[in-house]
Amino acid sequence: MELSSEDNNLTDKVLPPVEQESDVELETKVKKYLRGEGANLETLEDKKLKTHLASREKLYGKSAKAAAKIEKWLLPAEAGYLETDGLEKTWRVKQTDIANEVDLLSSRNQYDIVLPDFGPYRLDFTASGRHMLAGGRKGHIALVDMMSMNLIKEIQVRETVRDVAFLHNEQFFAAAQKKYAYIYGRDGTELHCLKERGPVARLQFLKNHFLLASVNKSGQLHYQDVTYGGMVASIRTGKGRTDVMEVNPYNGVVALGHSGGTVTMWKPTSQAPLVQMQCHPGPVSSVAFHPNGHLMATSGKERKIKIWDLRKFEEIQTIHGFHAKTLSFSQKGLLAAGTGSFVQILGDSSGGSSHNYSRYMNHPMVKGYQIEKLMFRPYEDVIGIGHSMGWSSILIPGSGEPNFDSWVANPFETSKQRREKEVHMLLDKLPPETIMLDPSKIGAMRPSRRKEKPSRGEIEAEKEVAIEAAKSTELKNKTKGRNKPSKRTKKKKEMVENAKRTFPEQGHNTTLKKRRIGEDAAAELPTSLKRFARKN
Amino acid sequence: MRIKTLSRSSDEFTRERSQDLQRVFHNFDPSLRPMEKAVEYQRALKAAKLEKIFARPFIGAMDGHRDGVSCMAKNPNYLKGIFSASMDGDIRLWDISSRRTVCQFPGHQGAVRGLTASTDGNVLVSCGTDCTVRLWNVPRPTLEDSSVSSENIIKPSAEYVWKNAFWAVDHQFEGDLFATAGAQLDIWNHNRAQPVQSFQWGTDSVISVRFNPGEPDILATSASDRSITIYDLRMSSAARRIIMMTKTNSIAWNPMEPMNLTAANEDGNCYSFDGRKLDEAKCVHKDHVSAVMDIDFSPTGREFVTGSYDRSVRIFPYNGGHSREIYHTKRMQRVFCVKYSCDATYVISGSDDTNLRLWKAKASEQLGVILPREQKKHEYNEAVKNRYKHLPEVKRIVRHRHLPKPIYKALGVIRAVNDSKRRKEERRKAHSAPGTIVTKPLRQRRIIKEVE
Numbered sequence: 010m011e012l013s014s015e016d017n018n019l020t021d022k023v024l025p026p027v028e029q030e031s032d033v034e035l036e037t038k039v040k041k042y043l044r045g046e047g048a049n050l051e052t053l054e055d056k057k058l059k060t061h062l063a064s065r066e067k068l069y070g071k072s073a074k075a076a077a078k079i080e081k082w083l084l085p086a087e088a089g090y091l092e093t094d095g096l097e098k099t100w101r102v103k104q105t106d107i108a109n110e111v112d113l114l115s116s117r118n119q120y121d122i123v124l125p126d127f128g129p130y131r132l133d134f135t136a137s138g139r140h141m142l143a144g145g146r147k148g149h150i151a152l153v154d155m156m157s158m159n160l161i162k163e164i165q166v167r168e169t170v171r172d173v174a175f176l177h178n179e180q181f182f183a184a185a186q187k188k189y190a191y192i193y194g195r196d197g198t199e200l201h202c203l204k205e206r207g208p209v210a211r212l213q214f215l216k217n218h219f220l221l222a223s224v225n226k227s228g229q230l231h232y233q234d235v236t237y238g239g240m241v242a243s244i245r246t247g248k249g250r251t252d253v254m255e256v257n258p259y260n261g262v263v264a265l266g267h268s269g270g271t272v273t274m275w276k277p278t279s280q281a282p283l284v285q286m287q288c289h290p291g292p293v294s295s296v297a298f299h300p301n302g303h304l305m306a307t308s309g310k311e312r313k314i315k316i317w318d319l320r321k322f323e324e325i326q327t328i329h330g331f332h333a334k335t336l337s338f339s340q341k342g343l344l345a346a347g348t349g350s351f352v353q354i355l356g357d358s359s360g361g362s363s364h365n366y367s368r369y370m371n372h373p374m375v376k377g378y379q380i381e382k383l384m385f386r387p388y389e390d391v392i393g394i395g396h397s398m399g400w401s402s403i404l405i406p407g408s409g410e411p412n413f414d415s416w417v418a419n420p421f422e423t424s425k426q427r428r429e430k431e432v433h434m435l436l437d438k439l440p441p442e443t444i445m446l447d448p449s450k451i452g453a454m455r456p457s458r459r460k461e462k463p464s465r466g467e468i469e470a471e472k473e474v475a476i477e478a479a480k481s482t483e484l485k486n487k488t489k490g491r492n493k494p495s496k497r498t499k500k501k502k503e504m505v506e507n508a509k510r511t512f513p514e515q516g517h518n519t520t521l522k523k524r525r526i527g528e529d530a531a532a533e534l535p536t537s538l539k540r541f542a543r544k545n
Numbered sequence: 546m547r548i549k550t551l552s553r554s555s556d557e558f559t560r561e562r563s564q565d566l567q568r569v570f571h572n573f574d575p576s577l578r579p580m581e582k583a584v585e586y587q588r589a590l591k592a593a594k595l596e597k598i599f600a601r602p603f604i605g606a607m608d609g610h611r612d613g614v615s616c617m618a619k620n621p622n623y624l625k626g627i628f629s630a631s632m633d634g635d636i637r638l639w640d641i642s643s644r645r646t647v648c649q650f651p652g653h654q655g656a657v658r659g660l661t662a663s664t665d666g667n668v669l670v671s672c673g674t675d676c677t678v679r680l681w682n683v684p685r686p687t688l689e690d691s692s693v694s695s696e697n698i699i700k701p702s703a704e705y706v707w708k709n710a711f712w713a714v715d716h717q718f719e720g721d722l723f724a725t726a727g728a729q730l731d732i733w734n735h736n737r738a739q740p741v742q743s744f745q746w747g748t749d750s751v752i753s754v755r756f757n758p759g760e761p762d763i764l765a766t767s768a769s770d771r772s773i774t775i776y777d778l779r780m781s782s783a784a785r786r787i788i789m790m791t792k793t794n795s796i797a798w799n800p801m802e803p804m805n806l807t808a809a810n811e812d813g814n815c816y817s818f819d820g821r822k823l824d825e826a827k828c829v830h831k832d833h834v835s836a837v838m839d840i841d842f843s844p845t846g847r848e849f850v851t852g853s854y855d856r857s858v859r860i861f862p863y864n865g866g867h868s869r870e871i872y873h874t875k876r877m878q879r880v881f882c883v884k885y886s887c888d889a890t891y892v893i894s895g896s897d898d899t900n901l902r903l904w905k906a907k908a909s910e911q912l913g914v915i916l917p918r919e920q921k922k923h924e925y926n927e928a929v930k931n932r933y934k935h936l937p938e939v940k941r942i943v944r945h946r947h948l949p950k951p952i953y954k955a956l957g958v959i960r961a962v963n964d965s966k967r968r969k970e971e972r973r974k975a976h977s978a979p980g981t982i983v984t985k986p987l988r989q990r991r992i993i994k995e996v997e
Contacts, residue, residue, distance in 0.1 A: 351915040443583040
């Protein structure tokens with residue numbers, strides 16, 4: 010018996026350690042492709058369903074393994090890296106050093122475009138990273154093809170431009186101008202003037218839903234479907250004017266940062282925010298989302314950057330030091346923070362579930378440049394910096410996803426492929442109801458819950474809707490002297506009162522406990538005076 | 546210090562010449578595809594809707610008989626042809642692709658009740674109410690035959706007269722015996738004018754007979770005394786027998802699992818049995834409103850088609866309790882016989898209105914040669930629809946079938962009757978001592994007893 014166990018130990022050791030390591034690696038990759046835990050089939054009583062689901066789970070396992078193997082062997086490119094040896098630190102490496110080490114094609118991506126006359130520039134990239142839109146505050150809008158560094162179109166709108174955003178591809182873009190937002194075509198023709206929104210401060214486009222989201226100067230959030238132009242939702246946030254708006258690419262919710270330090274998350278189908286988080290003691294300067302959807306970085310005026318876990322809504326990490334006016338996450342998880350004329354890139358030193366962001370690279374720019382917006386270019390190791398004297402681009406090794414999927418975003422798209430992709434995107438357009446905090450809930454079973462009381466915000470919203478409905482009902486036109494104005498106003502007031510009455514007062518729900526006077530007093534006194542409270 | 550940055554040169558990622566295909570790169574990482582479940586759900590919804598748009602199952606009707614079609618036979622060696630016989634003794638061989646008669650086999654004086662072809666396809670056996678069994682030589686189909694519109698008239702190669710009217714006939718799968726059902730079960734040889742073997746049990750007539758595709762000596766019959774009997778030719782009497790509450794009109798063996806058989810019953814249900822254990826049905830297939838007249842399995846063994854007295858044809862999965870598909874037309878009257886074509890693509894139904902109708906087995910299938918890309922797209926649509934077919938919106942579209950008004954109303958009535966019976970049963974149980982009232986499962990309820 011002992012001999013056989015020794016034999017087993019020997020066979021374990023016979024496997025070379027490299028093989029074992031790669032098995033472990035493959036396991037982690039397979040986990041990524043499995044997309045969560047398998048179903049628990051033990052609790053099922055229906056045998057037919059059980060066997061059917063068991064065979065399905067096996068198939069999922071097989072496909073996850075195949076995908077992991079493809080990732081290991083068949084992907085054409087590998088991610089970039091910056092490794093220093095010995096005492097040298099990565100953040101001391103300058104862009105000039107990088108330029109010396111790297112090939113010619115990459116060093117073409119380091120440049121400064123100086124346009125001092127047209128104000129701080131805001132940037133946007135298309136999903137494939139091929140085209141860039143730069144909008145200067147004094148009205149200069151430029152559409153650039155980044156691969157050939159070709160200026161496709163530049164227009165001067167002669168008004169303040171507060172933000173620019175691409176729509177679903179480089180053929181259309183939107184600009185938030187002084188009074189309204191406008192949509193332009195690729196050749197600079199103005200296609201639409203979006204009057205309903207008012208003066209827009211920030212614009213974001215939700216790609217899967219074809220929704221153009223914007224927040225305007227009075228803090229109203231608008232969602233418009235650009236395929237047919239209908240306004241899907243206009244939400245009064247009630248929190249005042251804000252300049253901070255970001256879309257979470259994982260689930261499509263829009264996050265607004267407010268001057269009270271709260272970050273609220275919105276979806277178009279509800280008037281109340283999904284989540285309200287108190288992030289900073291002062292105003293929130295900037296918000297950024299990690300592409301995996303679990304991490305959010307916020308920065309406040311108190312010179313702290315906080316990293317939040319969105320599954321538990323807990324703070325993971327605080328980075329002290331500087332007031333980051335703009336934040337951006339790259340596809341590989343690097344965080345860029347810009348303040349004044351200084352860009353700092355933070356990298357995740359530990360992989361896996363625990364995140365620990367530490368300094369990775371720095372880039373000080375010319376003193377006069379005030380950074381307006383940072384944005385990593387998709388699928389490239391490049392970050393675009395929009396500042397007060399134009400825009401620049403620097404190399405950050407290890408920030409871009411090395412392998413693109415032609416069906417998702419293809420930087421080498423031909424016009425025919427672009428047209429077909431547009432049709433497929435329209436066919437796969439999601440309705441706005443699918444925006445939710447956890448998008449994997451679609452197709453899952455909803456746990457049966459008892460009827461919950463609606464929250465206060467929802468009750469308020471419903472009440473307002475009911476009052477509006479009551480106010481807007483048309484009264485019958487009575488004849489023969491029965492249509493006196495005083496009677497009409499009385500009737501209308503009655504209807505509004507009735508509508509209000511269906512919503513009980515908030516205070517009445519809480520049960521008032523009968524407390525003795527003495528106890529009340531004892532509760533109110535500070536601890537040092539408690540011994541003087543009257544005892545009964 | 547080691548640095549590497551991503552740099553893509555366009556000649557690696559674009560095609561060299563304009564005659565080449567465009568290059569496609571894959572990365573299956575889930576983080577590149579946000580909201581993939583929502584996108585899949587939208588695609589499932591669209592796939593369900595497209596399936597309904599392309600669902601045109603009726604291909605054509607074959608017109609020619611002068612009285613209702615009573616039975617059909619298919620020739621396993623010749624996919625394009627089907628034999629059919631009518632109530633006035635007219636037997637025809639049809640070419641399905643052109644939907645025209647190729648040959649006629651006149652001779653029977655009364656209704657033809659049974660039709661079957663031998664396994665090599667050369668001999669056609671027919672039997673009828675005029676107490677005769679006729680054997681015909683089927684002409685070899687050549688290219689000229691199918692293009693020429695003139696019909697051939699064939700004379701029978703043999704004619705055997707016997708004592709009683711016949712109700713059904715079936716040919717052995719490997720061998721040259723065939724069995725006829727009439728007052729008793731008779732086994733014949735091609736060359737003999739009298740039956741080689743006879744089985745009798747009681748005084749009731751045998752109404753259908755079917756040989757087992759796997760075992761050449763086993764056959765199943767159903768009789769008008771509501772019984773299903775399994776005979777073995779090597780033994781002198783019946784092997785197994787069960788008696789049900791209502792009579793079985795037709796039986797079919799599963800070609801892929803030859804121990805299982807499915808019986809089409811008069812009460813509107815089809816019962817699948819394991820041939821070795823007949824006391825409990827494996828599955829009860831309920832959806833027909835009136836008596837099920839005929840049943841035939843698909844060559845894949847995964848589905849079977851039934852034709853019923855309620856003017857509809859339904860396709861059931863072999864292990865599912867409800868039908869996957871229903872076909873009906875205003876002009877199709879009582880369906881007396883159905884056949885599933887040998888390539889599992891078509892369903893042929895013969896009905897009382899003298900027409901044979903050709904339907905597609907999968908209503909939205911694209912017939913003809915399909916390009917590989919189209920095939921992949923169809924498979925993807927099918928897979929994504931099956932993944933989300935439990936969600937309410939998709940389920941509503943996938944499940945939706947237009948039913949003719951009589952069937953719709955009858956289903957409502959049946960449902961109300963069953964609900965009230967069930968409620969009464971539950972209340973009786975609740976008000977009596979636990980254990981005194983035992984409900985039999987549906988699989989056993991319709992079987993009265995097993996007799997040896």
